[in-house]
Amino acid sequence: MLNSKIPAGALDQKWVDYKGHCKLVNPANKRKLEVIVVGTGLAGASAAASLGELGYKVKAFCFQDSPRRAHSIAAQGGINAAKNYQNDGDSVFRLFYDTIKGGDYRAREANVHRLAEVSVNIIDQCVAQGVPFAREYGGLLNNRSFGGTQVKRTFYAAGQTGQQLLIGAYQALERQVALGNVHQYTRHEMLDVVMVDGKARGIIARDLVTGKLERHFGHAVLLCTGGYGNVFYLSTNAMGSNVTAIWKAHKKGAYFGNPCFTQIHPTCIPVTGDHQSKLTLMSESLRNDGRIWVPKQKDDPRKANDIPEEERDYYLERRYPAFGNLVPRDVASRAAKERCDAGYGVGTTKQAVYLDFKFNLINKYGKAEANKHGIENPDTETLIRLGKEVVKEEYGNLFDMYEKITGENPYEVPMRIYPAVHYTMGGLWVDYELMTNIPGLYALGEANFSDHGANRLGASALMQGLADGYFVIPYTIGNYLADDIATKPIPTTHEAFEQTEKAVAERINKLMSIKGDTTVETYHKRLGKIMWEKCGMARNAQGLKEAIAEIQQLKKEFWSNVRIPGTIEEMNPELDKAGRVADFIELGELMCQDALNRNESCGGHFREESQTEEGEAKRDDDNFAYVSAWEYKGESAWELHKEALTFEVAKLTQRSYK
């Protein structure tokens, strides 16, 4: 049975009590214990650095050429923390409550409360490292608001918050490398977990430059390998982001939690054609100052700026007056899809809506600046000029990026945006200590399923990655390793390493021996199309069943007809990609299984069979208030385990942002 190991006691005392009573490892013993960390994004880099500081012997792996390139770097908008610096009524409890509600009551209360508690430490830690967050003229930290909340609790660094936080964690990591506490392996990809006596004891990794397989022992293994949005082919993830590490762990017995919970982000630059290789996000923070609209008239041929105010439909403000443009991501995405499906979309593909900054540029920033400078009765041109300067400081890099990609200037014409796959709330099932059901195997950050339920609120991913790495794992890993201090490092000549490496090598040989005529990319695109159409923003039983059959067929074709150029023992990006796509295909099937099983709408998971008369998502708490934890049982076979979710503090209500 699943044991989530949630401590007893009042919600706000659980973490305090846990820290007060968990086992400790003395400094001399820490030096004898080895920990493997796979992935060097916010979760991985912060965990590797913090464990190195504590004295553990750490090995950190990443597939990129430097830990600083992990995809956390691309996070734009910000990081939440319950500091209440703005005196607007924020508190740990409110951050907890917003996150539980935003996740549509499909996350664990205890985990989320802990996340809210440590959020304040994260900001202190990052500032101490020299992370240059945005500041007010008085020298104190600035905040902005984000979707799904009514307070300003988001800390940011222009539109590059993820970059600045990752550089902070990266610098802490490099310091530990310099001190010899962490050994760093770049351009390495983990290809399997090594199990000894039922515990995770190491990994098989491939050096991507030489193509050679390597064996690495660890008393514990931490997977911090991010999300699997690239199963959809097009997503805002980096090209290399993949599911392989956690999928290998899943096939070794680790349960996969809520695989179908995918976040489709409302504000991304729309697709232009078949050549598209990835999608680019425009930070949700833009919804603070941008108003979303479509023309009231179907197929309106006019340019955006030629459509008068009264002929625009600000549909989010119309449908959700309380939250307006700041509704959570899942709600905003579905509303955009609804308008476009109904024929009101804009741009050449008609699969886009407008995100317009003019109103706030003039009325909010322009007027404030004019007041500050003592300009009386300013004309519109002056207001636009003044407003632009402020908008440039807040979002300059995003506006530049939009212009580079589309060739349009968003200071002059509204942005065109459309939802795109952005984040996966699902991931390896973990208990309160972030350990999977395999002893010694942990999952941190986006790679686990734990804190965001069925929908993640904006600026919460950075918070969770750093919470897990800086402030949770340093405590919880000790509770496990304290019983392992007598375990000597297992030599990598051990039979388990031999066999695991042999199986990895056989799979690579098999891939190379197919020598078919279809490229890896072609299969990946086909998988993405199936997933987007049938397991995307809206799902139904029939479509999901079709998708499962189509994916099984695709898998057969892949394994009989894929073409991979080059050889194994060299730098061969096509071979790397083939292994990842093969895993994505298997994952896609499980995601559809999970979506089919969950016959309710919750958060980002919208089952067409389960909606209100007004077309809003309808949750079914009587039958689905559980975490789906899937156990791998062989090819195309899984067994479902359910972890019941109980809510002692948060009240289960249908979400309303009206």
Place this chain on the structure above:
Amino acid sequence: MEHYLMNLTLKVWRQANSNAKGKFETFKVKDISSEMSFLEMIDVLNEQMIREGHDPIAFDHDCREGICGMCSMYIDGRPHGPWHANTVCQLHMRAYKDGDTIVIEPWRANAFPVIKDLMVDRSAFDRIIQAGGYVSVNTGSPVDANATPIQKDNADAAFAAAACIGCGACVAACKNSSAMLFVSAKVSHLALLPQGNPERKSRVTNMIAQMDKEGFGSCTNTGACEAVCPKEIKMSNIARLNNEYLVAGLTIDK
């Protein structure tokens, strides 16, 4: 934007590994859309090459939104291509017209050995950061984030320097293969903040020593680095670096 198609000739540096001798190869690509990114154009060529039984061109790339710093192509004699303040992945094909010939090379610097084709080894940058590009604070309970107010101008300047993505374009553009812009960005980021103050002397001394050890050249203030930096890191950072280095050299106690 008006959309159009184009046919292009590409001259691309091919090199099997760090020890092999490299050479240029010429390729033709057809019906490239002006809406594609430059890397999507290379994707089209690679797909074509795989189908025809050739080895595709190896190149570094990851986020494709201009922030990870992984992409690194020297296009027509300029790192990251013709656009100002840009990375290759954000370069779009509307920068070119039908019939153009484009020459693509890897970063060229002794400290960045070629791994394969257009991929180079930039681990020297990691080692420079290891020499001192950090604030020595352990994870724990530092003071409240608002306990130390920081003048907004300084915070903004520190952020502007910290925006460096470590791509190495500055080194590739420099005739001396100098890494001064990269090093100065990190030194400035931390020297401008009170948190970086306690270690500022040892930091600059050790980072410069590592930079020299890696085989990067000297700075002769030609400004090529600033001109091609995708994040517009300013040369004034190099002036600050020199100042920090001089002061450290004159006053350091050990």
